[in-house]
Amino acid sequence: MTRAYNFGAGPAVMPEAVIEEAKANLLDYQGTGLGVMEMSHRGKPYMEIQEQAGARIRKLLGADDAWELLWLTGGASTQFAMVPMNLGAKPADYVVTGTWSEKALAEANKLGEGRAAGSSQATNFDRIPKQLELSAGASFVHITSNNTIYGTQFREAPVVDAPLVCDASSDILSRPLDMARYGLIYAGAQKNLGPAGVTLVLIRKELLERSPKTLPTMLNYQTHAKKDSAYNTPPTFPIYMVGLVAKWIEAQGGLAAMERRNAAQAEKLYACIDAHDLYLGHAQPADRSHMNVVFNLAEPEREGAFLAQAAERRLLGLKGHRSVGGIRASIYNAMPDAGVDALVAFMNEFAAS
């Protein structure tokens, strides 16, 4: 069997070279006689893996010593709670751009006071709200930088007074970030970073001082910051994989190169959508995501045929989320150009058929 092109929204495609490297080391990592999965998290070989993975991500993003880098678990969904628990939410402002920011806001309201500073809910989240109503003295402002379900993306982070907290689960490492605009960035790994099971948190060290001592130990960012993310056993193998992905991104030319490639791939797909009456893009053009290309068919009864014929060509994972329906092509960092070209070719043929 050959590898398929995996357009799934996540867990998502990983670079083939990364999986090959992991495979070669699975039983015996660099002559240690143990696989990475079997190594003590306090032994030198693994500690170097974790340190290097963190250093690579810091370098790619330009996160200097003002930042703490934490390897956690529980996904973005756990961060929805940890952020207000640690930073306070009295109140906190949320830009509501879809399901994930709605969930984050709901969690803040369990733990403090979360406010919607803007929302595109009225138009089924087809755009990024530009006019924000921010609260005076907000503990933080929260955005979801890319919205997997609706296919929208902030072109750049808003400039706000309160610390900007960003759920970057679905576009981290896909483009350079102006780190000066952020206070905290978190991301589940399973789209651009690596496999599911590890959550990356970058937090300005000054914000760590806010964490109340009364928090459960594992939910306090300080616990993990003080112990270099080894207070307890971290998810060692997923972290190793993230390190390999970061190395692969370096080899591709870093985040500027990833951004060019992602933009070019997205452009090909949106051009195809715009060229055919059959395809109706969901997002407003200005806010189109470079990670998730979401569209409906003008003849929705042909959706089943679209998906079936795509699958015959090994173009997988294209079914849209039930909130929008239609088709979703997720083209994270690891999607090869050939996959996008194959999808565009198929879409042109299908529209003409």
Added chain:
Amino acid sequence: MTRAYNFGAGPAVMPEAVIEEAKANLLDYQGTGLGVMEMSHRGKPYMEIQEQAGARIRKLLGADDAWELLWLTGGASTQFAMVPMNLGAKPADYVVTGTWSEKALAEANKLGEGRAAGSSQATNFDRIPKQLELSAGASFVHITSNNTIYGTQFREAPVVDAPLVCDASSDILSRPLDMARYGLIYAGAQKNLGPAGVTLVLIRKELLERSPKTLPTMLNYQTHAKKDSAYNTPPTFPIYMVGLVAKWIEAQGGLAAMERRNAAQAEKLYACIDAHDLYLGHAQPADRSHMNVVFNLAEPEREGAFLAQAAERRLLGLKGHRSVGGIRASIYNAMPDAGVDALVAFMNEFAAS
């Protein structure tokens, strides 16, 4: 290079056959064209993996429909908080048998009232307390079934009135359990179950009713029970590995066979310790662990030589925890007999040298 014998306390040795199977499927799982790491957690191939892994563990342990099986993250350390958050701790009784139960008790005291119902702290945790002072109306009684640092283990679970909660991180699936005695069992995966990054929780369904609605969503057991542990993206690859390990245990003959093998391996090591004045076992004989064999050298200045000569023979991970010092040989399920035989041969030679 050949594989080493890994006596590390965790993340620990995994069966070679399991790693070989994972390796063969890393780029293309059973002809799907995707590796397990890259699959949607809502797609059929992965959902079958998770379901089968759970079914195998249920069958091995004899956990029937009265039990809910949850795949979580955050390790036992997160369960230290989730247990009292969900079950209440007004008060809760803890049997204190070492560092891990001390940490669990401390967490209960952050969230409610935890009481030490017994402790062997006065003798540096060299035994399991037999006389327990249990509280009337306790929310639960908590034990740590095996103590990795001190090398002690409950031979069987105590019979108590309140629901028995067991941190079985370091001996789960090493022997049959009388499930009737338990209310909740949790375990980080990285010793007997699989790689770090997934936490197994077995909870009686009736106890799920205790979870307060005010809890953060991800910290509420009900959230995960209602969604078959797919409320958010579970740690898919670690769960896949746990399923392979469970299949391997079945092929070994199940938990009764594992118990015989583990007991025989432990017996060989304790017999060697008892045969030489050089080796001083830490645990009282009646409470000796079948998972972690902990001993000091009567001539502590020879410890460095012991560890160095062992490493030359590819016997790795033998350094004891700083709380006890000396040597710790962890012999979890996946340790082959040949590894124990090699260690015993070395210990005999070293004692005679």
